[in-house]
Amino acid sequence: MSMRRLSPTANLLRTSRLFSLPPPLPRPSSDLTASANFESDTATLPYPIHAAIETTESSLGRGDWGLKRPLPLKSTKRSSTPTIHIDNVDSIDHITDFSSAADHVLTLRKWQELGTPLSMAEGKSKKASAQQERYPRSVFESQHDNTYQDYSDPSKQRWKYRGPWLAGKTEGEFRRYVEKDVKRRRLDFKRFLRERLAEEKTIARRREATESGEDLDSPDSVAVAVVVSDEEVEVYARSLRNDEHTLHRLVEEYLDLPRDRGSATTRYDKKGPPTTHPSAGLSYLRTGSHTYNHPLLGPQEEPAPIQARVIRPQTTAANAKHDRALIGVGGVVAEDDRQSFTKDSTGVTGYNPDIPGGAKIYIRVPARASVDSRGRIDITTMRPRNKVSENVAKGYYYSERAEPPPAAVEGAQNRETPTLTRPKPGRPREARGYGLEDMGVAKTNGRASPFLGPEDEMPDLNDHLNDLLRHGHRSNPKT
């Protein structure tokens, strides 16, 4: 109704991109050090701070993004993921400042392909007696997914508070908070105390009346509403100074500070409440426990494992040793779950430049991930239980097909002509991860069996020689 009453120009403004763009979130703060630190201002942030926008294909051709002016086609149209974020709608130089938002957009898309549900950040207890819950608790459980305090059910927890997390503030930040936000609310707090006192007195009055047998509902009874004088409030405030417990409770309620529940059930109790909804909008799934059905092999014990990039090996340059390697799962850095004490050539224990495209390992599709208090994603990774599912993912489940040599070996032998094998486009998405990428190729060559890939074709003389050099025998003597 109100929209119609507005003038067309006002209506246009209200529905425009200009007004629908939310202000950016504050940049994640870097670590506080007095000495110089190393970082890049253009690096991908642990969480997006700008809203990503996209446009229809026809508008993209005209550079129309619903903004004040069309954006240059050269830098927007060529991208395979034309999504942008706006740094400045209209700068002083009459320029719309924008850059690509493909990093986080693709991370989200990768996450959705993983299908990993988000769970509450569990407190990692080091005690052996305290057994970690076997099943992660979804962030969408009614016990956690609340924005208001339900006083009737104390087990229900909130994730959103209006007040700050005081334990996480530094001395200077705390002082500034008290100076800027708390001090000016003095009078309001007095009013709050007066209300509380009135409530307390009313309850006391009611109890008194009930005990003495008065009928409170009858019109001739003494009025229940109590009047609180200024002096009484003053006396009450003074008495609170000696009653720390009550004062703490009142302040907590007044400023809406994150509740200190004593026993830490989630990590949010120790590291502060989450800055976002605990799912961070990454996934709306409640659980990831469903059986995966292989198109040829039938239901599988576990889903096809995924490849993870080794971001930081266990041992890095200058022999710096770390507990575990860091791996990138769908563009998010996580810790490897295995620790090895011997050096090998897989690229996990130490950097191996022989592997083309960098070292990668197979891991299971992560079943547990959470968003911590600072908005960073924490994935729990697990290597496949055995090689079966890994081979299924690679397509080496046919017994007569020789298993491929490790990536490093192949890389070392092909160093003169490094090749980057990418999944060929045009294959059905469902086939990816099940080792069926080569299915179509085999069919075009007139082979009926989907088990036969391009590796099974008749190798020419060079391949034959290579095989002999690599394995000492031909990889597939059948052909």
Next chain:
Amino acid sequence: MRAAMMNTQCPLRVTSKIIRIKYLYRPFSTTLPTSSDPPPPPPQRPPPAPLPSNIARNAIRDPKRDAGIAFAKNMMKEIDRTRYATVREYDAHRASLSDAAWDGRARDLERKMPRTLKWKVGDVYAPHDLSAVEARKWSRRKSSERDVFDVLGINPLEEYKNFSMMSEYMTPMGRIKHRRETGLRAVNQRKIAKAIRRAVGMGLLPSVHEHPEVLEVKARERATRLENGLGPRR
């Protein structure tokens, strides 16, 4: 020999035995062995044959029982042998190359990726983050953007006696660091400069080098780093 004799009377039997053996097996002897010398130890018995495992024992008793397990075990062994044959070949190939040169190449390439050491759990990366452009940025020093004293609520003027804090804002040659290095706001930069000058004037801080205790701590840190094989800090 006298020592050995004395040791034979030693109440501690174990010590005497050790010393006797030591004397017995000395590489050169200038004297003939006497009767007081202990007899040579009996020739070692061959090690006992390993006890048959449960599977083997069962297989002896009943050839059909556990045959499946034995078969599976053999099969796994065979698979492992073939699987790691290629890896072993590769390792042999690498060993035949000059190992130092390979390590050097790896280290050189790793040094070109300065973010390798700085990745943290929860970082999100896109292809751009692994590029050379980003690598160059991560190798450059940046001064802190936040004023540390404001964040911590400390007045630097009151800390003039805290030589470790003062040394953070001095160069190793005793000069006060510039604001672009310290990242402080003007007020706090003036205060810390004044505090350093005050400390130097009072003789609490040397004016041409770092405080001796800071130097000592740095030397100790360097030693432990070298001991742990971490190498010098770059």
